[in-house]
Structure formats: C-alpha cells, structure tokens
Amino acid sequence: MDASAWDLRYTEQPQPFGRTPNATLVAALAGLRPGRAIDLACGDGRHAAWLADRGWQVDAVDFSAAAIEAARAAGQEEDHRTERIRWYVDDALSWDPPTRVDLVLVAYLQVERLDLALGRARTWLAPGGRLVYLGHARENLAYGVGGPRDAEVLPTPTSLAAxxxxxxxxxxxxxxxxxxxxxxxxxxxxxxxxxG
Known part of the structure; x- marks a missing residue:
C-alpha cells in the first residue's frame, strides 16, 4: 500500500471514518491520565483530536499528506488542538518520535510486519506507558465484514500476543x-x- 492511494481516498471522501473516535478506543483510553501520546498511522486525526480534547500532547503521524492536511484544517477550528497536536507526514514503519511518551496508539494499521511496527513502538514508551492497538481481525475473512481481504495484514489475538x-x-x-x-x-x- 502506498501513500498515493490513501491521498486519493482522503481527497475523494473527506473524513471516510467519521469525526468521532472509535468507541472501543474511547473505552480503553478513558481511564488513562493525560500525558504525551503518539497516534501512529493517525489518518485524518480523529483519535489525535479526541486525545487533545482531553488534555494530551499528541504527535500524530501518517504517510498520507492529504489526511494530515485534512487533520490540520479540522484542528484549526479548535485553538487548543493546534497547541496540543504536532502533525507529521511520515511512514509509520520508519518514523521516530522526538521523546518518550505515556501512550502509543495504533488504530487500524494493517501491515504485513505489524510485529516490527509494534516492536519499535514499545521502545517509545516512558516508564508506566501504555501501547494500545486496535485493528481489523483476521477472523473478518470468515465471519465478519470490512477491512482488508488479505490475511497477511490482519492480526489475530495469537499474533498480537507474540x-x-x-x-x-x-x-x-x-x-x-x-x-x-x-x-x-x-x-x-x-x-x-x-x-521491576
């Protein structure tokens, strides 16, 4: 998957996933105390915006320039978001953050070597930090709808545990x-x- 396909998608259909954050992530993150966060593969920034609204300082990264431009434009409506979010057009698999963080959020990053991406992401955590991943599961191929139709980019609980x-x-x-x-x-x- 290359960035140009996502650029086209975000250009043709602004906010393809809506403006509200995923309800599962809201539940998973709601109890965390705000600090520094990374929203890796942030798309058009709906989760970064939600975190910023709750007091987090967020580094939001996506390889789609169109998605980041849409996120910046939406954030300009809210002054506090402009101060709390730094946007990066970069590859989630090679970008490195400027500092350690309290939270790394990875939502719907569907890549063949997710283990490598998560392995890098865990090194960015400050003591006591959390890594949160939510993505389309491989079980969608047999039982569900949506998401990629390629088993190689769809994790299972077992592959995530590994x-x-x-x-x-x-x-x-x-x-x-x-x-x-x-x-x-x-x-x-x-x-x-x-x-320890």
Missing part, C-alpha cells in the same frame, strides 16, 4: 463492531512494560 511478548498484557481480545453491512471483528490489545 508481537507483544515480554510486555505486561492488560487486555487482548476480539471486539464485535456493528456496521451497516453487518458485524465486523476487531482485535484490541493494551500492554505496558513490566516495572
């Missing part, structure tokens, strides 16, 4: 998400480093 090996896993399970076309199956993982 990618997070050595971390303290707080949550790892399927989530059923109702859509107009039927139920979609996502997989949610929340993990932090063990503290």
């Amino acid at each position: 990618a997070l090996d050595g971390m303290q896993i707080e949550t790892l399970h399927h989530v059923v998400r109702a859509t107009g076309a039927g139920d979609a199956y996502d997989v949610l993982a929340v993990a932090g480093e063990f503290e």
Whole structure:
C-alpha cells in the first residue's frame, strides 16, 4: 500500500471514518491520565483530536499528506488542538518520535510486519506507558465484514500476543463492531512494560 492511494481516498471522501473516535478506543483510553501520546498511522486525526480534547500532547503521524492536511484544517477550528497536536507526514514503519511518551496508539494499521511496527513502538514508551492497538481481525475473512481481504495484514489475538511478548498484557481480545453491512471483528490489545 502506498501513500498515493490513501491521498486519493482522503481527497475523494473527506473524513471516510467519521469525526468521532472509535468507541472501543474511547473505552480503553478513558481511564488513562493525560500525558504525551503518539497516534501512529493517525489518518485524518480523529483519535489525535479526541486525545487533545482531553488534555494530551499528541504527535500524530501518517504517510498520507492529504489526511494530515485534512487533520490540520479540522484542528484549526479548535485553538487548543493546534497547541496540543504536532502533525507529521511520515511512514509509520520508519518514523521516530522526538521523546518518550505515556501512550502509543495504533488504530487500524494493517501491515504485513505489524510485529516490527509494534516492536519499535514499545521502545517509545516512558516508564508506566501504555501501547494500545486496535485493528481489523483476521477472523473478518470468515465471519465478519470490512477491512482488508488479505490475511497477511490482519492480526489475530495469537499474533498480537507474540508481537507483544515480554510486555505486561492488560487486555487482548476480539471486539464485535456493528456496521451497516453487518458485524465486523476487531482485535484490541493494551500492554505496558513490566516495572521491576
């Protein structure tokens, strides 16, 4: 997948996923104390905006320049978001943050080497930080709707457990998400480093 396909999508259909954050992520993140966060593969910034509205300082990264431009434009409507979000047009698989953070959010990053992306992301966490992943699950191929139709980019709870090996896993399970076309199956993982 290259950035030009996503640029076209965000240009032809602004806010293709809506303006509101994913309800599963809202529930997973609501109890966390605001600090510094990364929204990796942020798309047009709906989760970064939600975090900023709750007091987080956010570095939001996506390889689609059109998505980042849309996110910046939406953020200009809210002065506090402009101060709390730094936008980066960059590849989620090679970008490095300027500092360690309290939260790395990875929502619907569907790539073949997700384990490598999550392995890099965990090194960005400050002590006590959390890594939160939500994505289309491989089980959609047999039971659900939506998401990519390529098994290589669809994680399972087992593959996520392997990618997070050595971390303290707080949550790892399927989530059923109702859509107009039927139920979609996502997989949610929340993990932090063990503290000794």
